Amino acid sequence: MKYSTCTKPFNCGSVSRIVFPFWDDVERPRYCGGRDEFKLSNCIDPYPLLHINSQQFQVININFLSYTMKMVRKDVDYESCDHPLSNNTLSPTLFQYTQNVDNITVFYDCHYNVSFPKNFTCFPNYHGEYVFYGKVNEISKLEERCENRSIVQVLLSAPLESSDDFYALKEVVEKGFEVSYDTIEEDALNCKRCRDSDGACGRIDIDQYQFSCHCPDGSQSSSQCQIHTSVSAAVFGALVVFLAMYLYQRRKKNRYTMSYVSQSFTASDPSLLKDAEKGSQYFGVHVFTYDELEEATNNFDSARELGDGGFGTVYYGQLHDGRRVAVKRLYENNYKRVEQFMNEVEILTRLRHPNLVSLFGCTSRHSRELLLVYEYISNGTVADHLHGRKTKPGALPWHIRMNIAVDTASALKYLHASEIIHRDVKTNNILLDDHFCVKVADFGLSRLFPTHATHISTAPQGTPGYVDPEYHECYQLTSKSDVYSFGVMLIELISSLPAVDITRHRHEINLSNMAINKIQNQALHELVDPALGFESDFKVRKMINAVAELAFRCLQSSKDMRPTMEEVVDTLLDIQSDGKHKKSQPEVLDISADDDVVLLKDDPPPPSPDSNVVSKSTTPNASG
Structure with missing residues (x-):
């Protein structure tokens, strides 16, 4: 059966748990894979081969999390200068070189006396006079003086240095290069x-x-499977009766065998008795077995680690049905962790919002470890794109950043309306899908707050640079704590700078301090990312000014001076629509240049953290 065959990952050489679009025509038939370019061969050797346009590439590893692989060209003679190397012929629609790769141009048969520092000395039988190499910005003088040239790809981590012979090129090229692979959109x-x-x-x-x-x-x-509902009513009824009897017997048995942890929880909520290791549910979500998730994460392989969430480590995994998931593994299986586990399950299962990460399931609380299974979001975090591993100049224009702000604010507004405080709002917890739509993640620090309480007193938690001063000093938690953190995020979207950076001036280690000072001194232009077109695009300038003013209000030291998330959403939609969201448009102040406007200048800025505080990035590409 094709379905059962195609749901099983396969191994080829040292590369394990390989899935679509790759295939090998042995363990995985071609109907389970993508195009011919993804066919692997030579699986008996340590490294499999890809044959692409009559060229051979040895596959060193495949990262199914980032859709990248490391390859080495194997059909080229790097030991002689006599024959110019042939360029790679990878299809640009299926493979793209990553930002970790550099292009080196090698020039052959340079018969003129060219003064160029980067050159090779070739073997005696080489008929040309010189072989030079260089990067694109260095080679203009060589193009007209050499008869042949080739382009090779090398890793940035393996730079090519001048050498006495051609073997230097061989050594560098054999370290491979990295490509991102994809199917047609x-x-x-x-x-x-x-x-x-x-x-x-x-x-x-x-x-x-x-x-x-x-x-x-x-x-x-050609697209998706149909859901069939052909089970007869009689059979369905019999199954329901059988299941009810099974659960009753199981519940009766467990009543006298519950652990200390289970007793503690069922005393406050008897309905939780019905969970089991398999086949039952917590609050309506699927219960996975520990073995299922252990297999999906390749025994919680450290290479699949996505990051550290509030209370656990998050791993990339793939279920038997092909779904890619983020599995959160709680650090300790004690009473406190079980309490947090139950709290997170309860919170996530009753929330439905397009900008909140979805919970697929969890393990039973009787499992040897407590695991939560979330949808996997593939495009990294907002932090990755602003100042992390996915940063590319101009790749995150202002209109996308504006959408990110609106989507995140909408999710937080929904949480607050549901009487939930996130407590760890930061750009590392804002995930992005392939269309840059927001998914707010990491409810590891979330707490339900009772309707009769205006705050919750608890030990300060969160991330340096995002924790509001009032909470940090008084341990008073309110929805306005999330508003403060969101204000920091708005400044990150404007500046592309991290919330905390100990390499900055001590008064600017904390980004919120820097922003407040710049705004109060009418120097917003010094804070804005130059790539956003602030100086050249009036519409962008107007929107950034308005967003900066909103961020300034969110960053006030006193929580009473901050807006609610509902007000924040309305203001952002108004800014985004150029006043069309509301009938009346409040005046937008230009706070980027010298004028007489000083916003709430009497309210002191929040304190900067000590210089030895370093914020650790958490939960990249996944909830947690």
Whole structure:
């Protein structure tokens, strides 16, 4: 059956748990894979091969989390200068070199006396006079003086240095290069739909270009599987009766065998008695077995670690049905951790918002470890794109940043309306999908607050640079604590700077301090990321000024001076729509240049953290 075959990962050489779009025609038939370029061979050797356009590439590793792989060209003679190297012929629609790769141009047969510092001495049988190499910005003088040239890709971590012979190039190139792989955009969308409908991605046997979704019932679809409801009422009724009897007996048995932890929780909520290691539910979510999740994460392989959440480490995993997930593993399985586990399950299962990460399931609280299973969000965090590993100049224009602000604020507004405080709002906890839509993650510090209470007193938690001063000093937790943290995030979106940076001046280690000082001194332009077009685009300038003013209000030391998240959302929508969201548009003040406007200048800025405080990035690409 194609479905069962295509849901099983396979191994090839030293690369393990390989999934779509790769295939090998042995363990994984071609109907389970993508195009011919993704066919792996030579699996008996440590490193498999890809054959692409008559060229051979040795695959060193594949990162299924970031959709990248490290490869080495194997069909080239790097030991002689006589024959110019042939350029790679990777399809740009399927493979792109990552930002960790540099292009080196090698020039051959340079018969003129060229003064150029980077050159090789070749072997005696080489007929040319010189072999030079250089980067794009260095080689203009060589292009007209050399007869042949080739372009090779090398890792930035393995720079090419001048050497006495051609072996230097061989040594560097054999360290490989990195590419990101992907299917055609349409195929990627179809595969997502297929996996979401419990199907397995693949191809039609006779056409490598035609996507196919293999379904559990043996059928095939061009996009997604259909949900069948053909079970008769009689059979369904019998199953319900059988299940009810089973749960009753199980509940009766467990009444006398509960652990200390279980007794503590069931005393306050008897309905929780019905969970079991498998086949039951917590608050309506699926209960996974520990073995299932251990297999999905390759025994919690450290290479699959996504980051540290509020109370646990998050791992990338892939379920049997092909779904990619983020598995949160709580640090300790004691009473306090079980309490947090139950709290997070209760919170997440009753929340439904397009900008909140979804909970797929969890383990039983009787499991040897407490695990939460979330949807996996593939495009990293806002922090990654602003000042982290995914940062690219101009790749996050202002309109996208504005959407991120609105989406995040909408999610926080919904949480507050549900009487939930997030307590750890930061750009590392704001995930982005492939279309840069927001998913707010990491409810590890969330707490329900009672309707009769205006605050919750508890030990300060959160991340340096985001914790509001009032909470830090008085341990008073309110929804306005999230508003303060969101204000810091707004400044990050404006500046592309991290919330805490100990390399900055001591008065500017804390980004909120820096922002308040710049705004009060009418120097916002010194804070704004130059790539946003603040100086050249009037509309962008107007919006950034307005967002900065809103951030300033959110960052006030006194919580009473801060707006609610509902007010924040309304203001952002008003800014985004250029006043069309509301009938009346408040005046937007230009706080970037010298004028007489000073916003709330009498309210002192929040204190800067000590210089030895370093914020650790948490929960990249996943909830946690």
